[in-house]
Amino acid sequence: MLNGWHLWLTSLTWDEVATLLLGMSLLDGPRYCVATAITCIYDWVCGIKRSLFSKQPEVEFSHCPSVCVMVVGLNEGSGLGATIESIIGTYPRLEIVVVDDGSDDNMAEIGRAYAGQHPNIVTVLSRPWRGGKSSALNIAATHTTAEVVICVDADSHLASDAIWEIVQPFRDATVGAVSATVSVRNCFTNFVTWFQGLEYLQSIFVGRLVAARLNVLPIASGALAGFRRELLVRLGGWDVGPGEDLDMTVRIRRLGYRVRFAQYAFCHTEAPTTWKALLKQRRRWEGDGPVRHFARKHIDMAKPWHRDFRLSNMFMFLDGMTFNLLCGYGMVVWSVLMLLHPDMRPPPYAWLTFYVVSVIAEIIALGPLMYYSRNRKHDAIVALAFPLMPAYRMLLLGVRIFSNTAEIIYRKSFTEPHVPPHVRAVTWRW
Amino acid sequence: MTTVDSKSVVCDEIQSDAVGPGASQAEAGSTGIGHGRSKCSVPLSAFALTSDGHVVSGEPFAAVATSCGKSSATISLGWDAMPAHPSLILGASTLDGRTLYTGCVLTSHEVREDGIHCEITRGGVGELVLADQARVPTLDTEFFQYRLPYADSVYESWSRAGILKRTVLDRVLVCGKCQSVATFRFACRQCGSGRVAHKMLAHHFACAFVAPLSEFETAETLKCPNCQTKHLVAGTDFEYMPGENECDVCGWSDRELEQTGHCLNCDSRFAAHKAAEQELVGYHVERLASLADIADLG
Numbered sequence: 001m002l003n004g005w006h007l008w009l010t011s012l013t014w015d016e017v018a019t020l021l022l023g024m025s026l027l028d029g030p031r032y033c034v035a036t037a038i039t040c041i042y043d044w045v046c047g048i049k050r051s052l053f054s055k056q057p058e059v060e061f062s063h064c065p066s067v068c069v070m071v072v073g074l075n076e077g078s079g080l081g082a083t084i085e086s087i088i089g090t091y092p093r094l095e096i097v098v099v100d101d102g103s104d105d106n107m108a109e110i111g112r113a114y115a116g117q118h119p120n121i122v123t124v125l126s127r128p129w130r131g132g133k134s135s136a137l138n139i140a141a142t143h144t145t146a147e148v149v150i151c152v153d154a155d156s157h158l159a160s161d162a163i164w165e166i167v168q169p170f171r172d173a174t175v176g177a178v179s180a181t182v183s184v185r186n187c188f189t190n191f192v193t194w195f196q197g198l199e200y201l202q203s204i205f206v207g208r209l210v211a212a213r214l215n216v217l218p219i220a221s222g223a224l225a226g227f228r229r230e231l232l233v234r235l236g237g238w239d240v241g242p243g244e245d246l247d248m249t250v251r252i253r254r255l256g257y258r259v260r261f262a263q264y265a266f267c268h269t270e271a272p273t274t275w276k277a278l279l280k281q282r283r284r285w286e287g288d289g290p291v292r293h294f295a296r297k298h299i300d301m302a303k304p305w306h307r308d309f310r311l312s313n314m315f316m317f318l319d320g321m322t323f324n325l326l327c328g329y330g331m332v333v334w335s336v337l338m339l340l341h342p343d344m345r346p347p348p349y350a351w352l353t354f355y356v357v358s359v360i361a362e363i364i365a366l367g368p369l370m371y372y373s374r375n376r377k378h379d380a381i382v383a384l385a386f387p388l389m390p391a392y393r394m395l396l397l398g399v400r401i402f403s404n405t406a407e408i409i410y411r412k413s414f415t416e417p418h419v420p421p422h423v424r425a426v427t428w429r430w
Numbered sequence: 431m432t433t434v435d436s437k438s439v440v441c442d443e444i445q446s447d448a449v450g451p452g453a454s455q456a457e458a459g460s461t462g463i464g465h466g467r468s469k470c471s472v473p474l475s476a477f478a479l480t481s482d483g484h485v486v487s488g489e490p491f492a493a494v495a496t497s498c499g500k501s502s503a504t505i506s507l508g509w510d511a512m513p514a515h516p517s518l519i520l521g522a523s524t525l526d527g528r529t530l531y532t533g534c535v536l537t538s539h540e541v542r543e544d545g546i547h548c549e550i551t552r553g554g555v556g557e558l559v560l561a562d563q564a565r566v567p568t569l570d571t572e573f574f575q576y577r578l579p580y581a582d583s584v585y586e587s588w589s590r591a592g593i594l595k596r597t598v599l600d601r602v603l604v605c606g607k608c609q610s611v612a613t614f615r616f617a618c619r620q621c622g623s624g625r626v627a628h629k630m631l632a633h634h635f636a637c638a639f640v641a642p643l644s645e646f647e648t649a650e651t652l653k654c655p656n657c658q659t660k661h662l663v664a665g666t667d668f669e670y671m672p673g674e675n676e677c678d679v680c681g682w683s684d685r686e687l688e689q690t691g692h693c694l695n696c697d698s699r700f701a702a703h704k705a706a707e708q709e710l711v712g713y714h715v716e717r718l719a720s721l722a723d724i725a726d727l728g
Contacts, residue, residue, distance in 0.1 A: 115686075123685050127671065134638035142631060142640055142673065143685045236656035240638045423635045426667060428657075 008349040019341070020353060023334040026327045029393050030361035032202060035210045040368035061164045063171040066093040068146035068229070069163070072136040073100070073154030077107040079270070080154050084114045087152070088121060091163040096122045097140040098154075102130035107154070130420045133222075134244045138237035146229060151245070153223045156269040157185065165265035166226040176231045176257025177249050179212070179220035180265035181205045187382055189273050195392045196271040196278070197382045205263065206368050212261035216316040219246045220259060224267030231255060240427040242418040243288035250298050253316065254308050264374065279399055287403035288413040290325040297430040328401040358390035467499040468725040474505065475521035475529070477591055478513035483555045483580055485519070485587040493520065496547070498725040503534075507546045512539070517554040519593060522718060522727050530727075531593050532718040533557030552721050559584065565713040566599065574610040574694040576602065576710050585713055594713035603691065603705040610695030614702055617690035618675075620682035622699030624690070631673035634662065642673055 012020075024030045069087050073080065080098070087096055096118075098111040103126075111124035125139055141149060148167050152158065162180065169178045182204050187197025204221075211217040220226070222245035235251050238244045249259055272278040294317055300306040301313040338350055366383050373379040385392075406412040414429055475490040491511040497504045505520070516536040521529045533556025539548040558564060559580060567576040578585060588594040605612050617624045630643040632652075639656035646652045652662040662668045676683045689702035718724065 125685070131633055131635075131669070132638060135633050135635075135640055138638055138640035139631065139633070139671065142642075236637065236639050238638055240636070244638075423638070426636045427638075428636055 005349050005352060009353065016341075019334075019337070020350065020357075023331070023338065023354060024357055024361070026331040026334060027358060027390070027393055027397065028203070028323075029365065029389060030358055031323070032207055032210070033361040033365040035214075036202075036206050036365055036368040039210045039213055040206075040371050044371065061161075061168060063168050064093060065147035065167055065170060066145075067091055067095070067148045067150055067163060067167060068140075068144035069094065069096045069150045069152055070137060070140040070144075071096060071098045071152050071154050072133055072140060073103070073107060074130060074133075075103045075105045075107060076154030077103065077105040077110050080107055080110050081114070082157055083152065083154055084111070084122065086157040086160075087163070088114075088118060090158065090160050091167075093146075094121060094163070095144060095146060097143050098122065098124045099136040099140045100124065100126040101133065101136040102127050132240060132419045132423050134238035134240050135423070137244070141229070141232055141237055144229070148226055149229045149232060150224070150226045151222055152267070153269060156182075156223045156267045158224065159266035159268070162224065162265045162267060166224070166262045169260035169262060170226065170228060172258070172260075174256075174258050175260050176228050176252040176255065177220045177259045178226040178265075179208055179217060179249075179259060179261045180224040180226070180267055181208075181263055182221050182223045182267050182269055184271040185268040186270055186273065191385075191388075192275055192278055193271045193273055194382065194385045195389065198385045198389060199392070199396075200271075201369055201373075201379060201382060202365055206365070206372060208261045209263050209372070211319075212259065214315070214319075215258065215312045216319045217259045217261060218250055218253075218316050218320055220249045221245055223269050224265065225249075226262075227252070228257070231257060240419055240423060241288075242284060242413055242416050243293055246289060247293055247297065250293060250301070250313075250316075253313055254298070254301065254310075256308070256310065263372065282396055282399045283403045283406075284413075284416060284418065285403075286324070286400045287407040290320050291404055291407040292411075292413050292430060294320045295325070324400065325404055328397055328404060331397060332401060355390055358393075359387055362386040362389050466722075467497045467503070468722065469497045470495055470725040472498075472522060472724050472727055474724070475523075476505070476507070476511070476513075477519040477521070477556075477593065479515055479517040479519060479555055481515055481517075481555075483517075483559055483584045485591040485593065486513075487587070487590075490521065490591070495520075495522075495724045498721050498723075500720045500722045502537075502549065502551045503721040503724065505548050505550055506542075506544065507548060509545060512546055517556050518550065519556045519560075519591075520550075520718075520724075521593070522724050524727055528716055529592075530716050530718040530723070531560060532721065533560050534721070550721075559588065560715055560717055565594070565715065567710050567712065569611065573608075575604075575608075576611070576708065578711075589713070594715050597712050597714050598709050599712040600710040602708050602710060603702070604708045605691065605693035605696060605698060606700060606704060606706040607698055608693060608696045609706065609708060610693050612691035612693045612700075612705065614689055614691050614705075616687035617699075618677035618680060618682050619684050619686075619688045621677060621680040622688075622690045622692070623677055623679040624692075625678040626675045626687060627678060628675050629673040631671040632662075632668050633671055634659070634668045636667065640671070643670065 071083055084096060100108040100111060108124060108126040115122040115124045123143060137151060148170055150166060166178050166180050169175045182200060184193055184197040184200050187193050208217055225245060231252055239247050253259055272281050301317045303309060363386060366386060369379060369383060370376055472495040474493040474495055476493040477490045478486040480486060493505045493507050495503055495505050518534050519531055520534055521531050523529050532552060533554050534550040534552050535554035537549045537551050539546050564579050567578050570577050585594060589596055604610060615624045618626055631640055632643045632646045633640045634654040636659060637657040639654055641655060645655050651660050653660045654662060674683050674685050675687050691700050691702055691705045
């Protein structure tokens, strides 16, 4: 078979090689590996230069604004205690506002127990019925005057220096939002979480660094994100979700503020442990990004004549639309072309080539991951999932295509149970 | 004559009509047999009291009731047992081991060969202390403090003597400074004032905007300041939600009020968790309903 494959490869014309490479560029892994490798080499060279010529020691944390951590959740009583424990005592000018969005469980009672122990730090707001995550965040925002607001999911645990890390970029007055690294806490539970563990490391820990450097980072994830509070007030708070974190980040960018990435502000979250739960989660995440928010709500970003047009936002728009929407459909077209192309048949060779190159790209992407990692032993074990990552990415690409199509045709995100029915019935449709 | 029990306690019941109309008052007093009295021989414990109600320290002295009426009786004491003050507490043991107490006053005594025969009536300082209302603390409305009517040392001496049993009736939160009763309410954390205005928030469903209701109010209608939607209807378009509290006195704004105490005596304000806890202590005693019951205890 190897001889046959070798013969097939050497028989390819340049056009056919280009067609193969085109397909690979449509997949996330191979595409990211080039950008991350360049960024990594740049940082490596800069690091060497700094160590040789810089005499001033680097001050790690020099900015200490007042911070309000907003923990919003529905029926999150089981994880809330650990979340609050991971926050308390990690930062000096800290307040925590817990909003129980109409839970049926003991979330409010657990929050109040911590409020009793730390009356000047923890505040619990409980609403009798569900109103949605956005309004819960907005309620929390009315109860604070802190300079920086940090949103944390109620099932996420923060690293001990996460708040320090996330507030440092706010030293720059042009920074409006800071994204943080979300990592998978349960990545060794099974293959589902293992794949997600490596995916989060590549697409968030390293991928967002690249996006932030290129100034096209569109999202500060709801699991852990920092916002300048005065901008939240100016913008009237979060709009109705889903995708309220992406929406808020884009709106801050449209005001002319920058979005930075605090790479070492770690937030450990629980990932879905079954394929079904994973696919359901991704179907919800993927649909509202490029179609609902970019192509519908914030299409103005692509209009050069619009009053708040900015080139960086247009690049972000093009980046999001291309890689999150068009690449998916491009992959479908490419696959069909491959199947129909006479020289690409018999397909095993084409698909084998595709797979091998994708795995090589995954290996290349591990270099930057290991370079930036502060927990190399752990991350190296997580990275051992790389041979199967192309298949995992193909699966997620399929979910993305499905979700985007459903959003384009049915506006699926407006029927999601993520938002309670009485809010869904009256909210604006983009 | 009726023999009551094996202790050879003899109880001759002499009805009042048994005493002839010609019997003199002096005779009645000296024999201890008077109007409605029962003749008996019941051993008693007698506790001498001081003029201010304290029990004289030391062992109680023995006495024997020889005749008992409803409110008066005759007891005989040993030669050396004559108390300095006429107030006494008498304790009579029941067959089941309990001791019942009553307060009495020596009205007269007669020295005889077999001891001192004393005429007693129920009452005196002892009966005052044994009264129900004297053993339970009540609120002094001048200083707003829970107090017992007599000095603590009186009750302590009675407790030491084993007459009263100390009982915690309740626990109350009082001012840490003056131990007076305080009122408690949710108040401003800053100044402790209860004059606090609760601000109402409104949540507009369509845009998820949340702000004080006052920001939604215009001259004609309710309007969302974020998305400018007019004519908002409660329940359909928006909901009311509790917001921050603003103190009318110091202007402090806070999301949560603090339970605060206000002392009714010294006017000081303090957080409820800083209030002092006071035990309301009462005293329990088993009392004799009347002196006549002594005869039944033989």
